[in-house]
Amino acid sequence: MDHDSELRKSLLARREELAERVRRIDKELNHPEEPPAADFAEQASEQENLEVLRALESEGQSELALVDAALQRLDKGEHSRCSTCGGEIASARLSALPWTDTCIACAR
Numbered sequence: 809m810d811h812d813s814e815l816r817k818s819l820l821a822r823r824e825e826l827a828e829r830v831r832r833i834d835k836e837l838n839h840p841e842e843p844p845a846a847d848f849a850e851q852a853s854e855q856e857n858l859e860v861l862r863a864l865e866s867e868g869q870s871e872l873a874l875v876d877a878a879l880q881r882l883d884k885g886e887h888s889r890c891s892t893c894g895g896e897i898a899s900a901r902l903s904a905l906p907w908t909d910t911c912i913a914c915a916r
């Protein structure tokens with residue numbers, strides 16, 4: 809398999825994983841399986857859990873957006889071009905972080 813197909817494969821796998829995570833979190837946020845707790849301390853900890861879940865969800869969504877953008881760049885053959893300096897992104901860096909859009913120098 810060539811390098812581009814490898815990248816596409818890992819991006820698609822990552823995308824699936826993130827989409828699944830966001831789906832699960834979304835389900836938990838919108839359809840809690842447990843009824844709301846009666847006592848205040850438990851309510852407070854449930855509230856904290858919800859906040860953690862929301863943070864994880866938005867993290868997952870922004871990572872999904874990155875993966876989607878990377879797939880689009882891959883389609884256009886631009887994925888190895890740094891979006892900041894226009895230079896080449898090293899293929900080792902792309903293998904490690906397939907959704908990155910900056911070269912190692914710009915990422916620092």
Ligand SMILES: [Zn+2]
Binds near residue numbers: 891912914
């Ligand atoms: Zn750069």
